[in-house]
Amino acid sequence: MTRIAVIGGGLAGLSASRALQQRGIHTVLFEAGSRLGGRALTDELDGLRIDPCAQLFGSMYENFLALVRDVGLGEQLVRVPGRDALWRDGRAHEVVYGSVASMATSGGLPLFTRLRLGGMYAPFLARHAHDLSISAPEKAAVAGLDNESIAAWGEREIDEAFVSALVYPQLGAYYAASPDDTSAGFYHILARYGMDVTLYAVNGGVGSVAERIGSRILEAGGELRLSSPVREVTLTDGTPHQPGPVAIRTDAGEETFDGVIAALPAPLLPPMLRGAPEGLQRWLAEVRYHPAVALVLTLDTPTSGRFFGLSFPRGTTRYVSAVAVQEHKGIPLSDRNRGALVVFSTPEVAGTLVGMESREVLDLMLPEVASAFPGIEKRVTRARVYRWPEGAPVMYPGYLARVGGFRKDSPEGDSSIVLAGDYLYGPSVEGAVLSGLAAADRLTSRLRIHG
Numbered sequence: 316m317t318r319i320a321v322i323g324g325g326l327a328g329l330s331a332s333r334a335l336q337q338r339g340i341h342t343v344l345f346e347a348g349s350r351l352g353g354r355a356l357t358d359e360l361d362g363l364r365i366d367p368c369a370q371l372f373g374s375m376y377e378n379f380l381a382l383v384r385d386v387g388l389g390e391q392l393v394r395v396p397g398r399d400a401l402w403r404d405g406r407a408h409e410v411v412y413g414s415v416a417s418m419a420t421s422g423g424l425p426l427f428t429r430l431r432l433g434g435m436y437a438p439f440l441a442r443h444a445h446d447l448s449i450s451a452p453e454k455a456a457v458a459g460l461d462n463e464s465i466a467a468w469g470e471r472e473i474d475e476a477f478v479s480a481l482v483y484p485q486l487g488a489y490y491a492a493s494p495d496d497t498s499a500g501f502y503h504i505l506a507r508y509g510m511d512v513t514l515y516a517v518n519g520g521v522g523s524v525a526e527r528i529g530s531r532i533l534e535a536g537g538e539l540r541l542s543s544p545v546r547e548v549t550l551t552d553g554t555p556h557q558p559g560p561v562a563i564r565t566d567a568g569e570e571t572f573d574g575v576i577a578a579l580p581a582p583l584l585p586p587m588l589r590g591a592p593e594g595l596q597r598w599l600a601e602v603r604y605h606p607a608v609a610l611v612l613t614l615d616t617p618t619s620g621r622f623f624g625l626s627f628p629r630g631t632t633r634y635v636s637a638v639a640v641q642e643h644k645g646i647p648l649s650d651r652n653r654g655a656l657v658v659f660s661t662p663e664v665a666g667t668l669v670g671m672e673s674r675e676v677l678d679l680m681l682p683e684v685a686s687a688f689p690g691i692e693k694r695v696t697r698a699r700v701y702r703w704p705e706g707a708p709v710m711y712p713g714y715l716a717r718v719g720g721f722r723k724d725s726p727e728g729d730s731s732i733v734l735a736g737d738y739l740y741g742p743s744v745e746g747a748v749l750s751g752l753a754a755a756d757r758l759t760s761r762l763r764i765h766g
């Protein structure tokens with residue numbers, strides 16, 4: 316029987332394992348951490364189940380939503396109001412998250428910016444709709460939209476407020492990225508879908524999706540090895556028609572497999588790879604990640620107001636780019652008399668905060684949170700800091716073209732390793748699932764397995 320190793324128990328690795336299993340292939344999934352999900356994480360703090368990382372999922376996430384339904388959690392997908400707010404002139408101005416149409420009418424943006432959004436940006440996105448695809452982001456490169464940053468494009472085509480008040484907080488909060496190093500094409504993809512999107516949250520937390528996929532994998536006879544970091548992956552030469560086997564070394568010893576799906580953040584892979592095609596090593600070296608930091612605060616009472624996400628335009632704060640008010644997400648907290656905030660750092664300081672003690676991070680971020688939530692310090696019952704040195708892949712100008720090159724030139728060659736991970740599509744749960752499904756397809760066809 317064909318045996319495949321999958322490295323990484325995030326949504327990329329889990330969706331790849333499940334897809335392989337559905338073709339009758341035996342998979343063994345190695346996860347370094349003690350639980351599944353990776354950055355699709357739900358944690359319990361002070362008696363409340365909270366998502367410190369991925370929060371919301373758009374209706375365009377077809378593969379992620381299908382997977383959630385497929386594992387029997389469809390009823391836990393809750394449509395959320397998507398109410399957001401921009402902090403400007405000392406108060407919160409409500410907008411609908413990501414929606415250009417809503418931004419065009421929001422008091423949070425200057426009049427000129429709103430006019431340009433409605434009169435220029437919305438028609439631009441409609442014109443380019445065909446080039447702006449979440450499942451084929453490289454199309455934006457072919458359309459010439461990947462050559463400059465969204466900061467450069469936005470300042471030239473719209474104005475500075477578009478970049479600082481709209482692009483900056485959105486990229487900072489949800490992608491740990493800044494307008495200066497993000498491809499205009501990638502932002503246009505987000506904005507295109509934002510024109511008409513329904514947002515969902517997962518009742519019970521996004522981590523429950525990972526746990527459920529894990530249970531399904533076990534039920535179907537697959538293996539899950541938690542707390543099993545892979546230390547070394549050694550590829551061996553095969554015949555012209557069949558790639559050679561691959562050896563996986565963990566602390567428990569070495570095992571041989573017919574193939575491997577590496578579903579972990581790209582920078583973690585090269586140091587453990589032996590015998591990989593040179594082109595693959597070169598391609599991986601071009602992938603960069605932003606660190607990300609989130610501070611979770613549980614509160615003794617719910618927060619007033621209606622908005623879920625409060626974003627801070629560039630220059631108004633140093634440490635905090637956005638606050639996600641959990642009790643206004645659209646799914647109730649387990650205790651309705653309590654509250655919880657997830658506070659995301661600005662992209663400029665994430666690299667510093669990621670190496671700091673939790674107390675220092677709290678001391679730096681809390682005063683800025685208090686500027687928008689007066690008196691919050693007295694309501695905090697617990698605080699926890701989450702750090703992701705590999706928070707989100709950098710979708711830098713030219714990166715979408717590189718992703719296109721990956722699919723066209725296949726740097727994996729005919730080896731028995733295939734890559735998966737959000738960096739192959741875009742930093743979202745949909746990007747992760749798309750990459751896992753595509754990896755399962757590539758490996759089965761390379762190993763000539765007919766499931």
Ligand SMILES: Cc1cc2nc3c(=O)[nH]c(=O)nc-3n(C[C@H](O)[C@H](O)[C@H](O)COP(=O)(O)OP(=O)(O)OC[C@H]3O[C@@H](n4cnc5c(N)ncnc54)[C@H](O)[C@@H]3O)c2cc1C
Nearest residue numbers: 323325326327347353354369370371545737742743744747
């Ligand atoms: C702050 C933040 C907010 C976000 N918000 C959203 C959002 O609202 N909506 C959305 O769609 N997306 C969001 N995202 C993005 C989303 O969380 C990720 O794109 C997605 O979860 C990535 O999945 P993955 O499987 O590619 O990687 P990961 O989830 O990182 O999985 C990789 C796994 O590999 C494991 N691993 C690493 N090294 C080894 C090893 N040596 N051996 C074995 N296992 C190993 C890791 O422990 C991890 O579990 C957010 C991301 C961040 C950082």
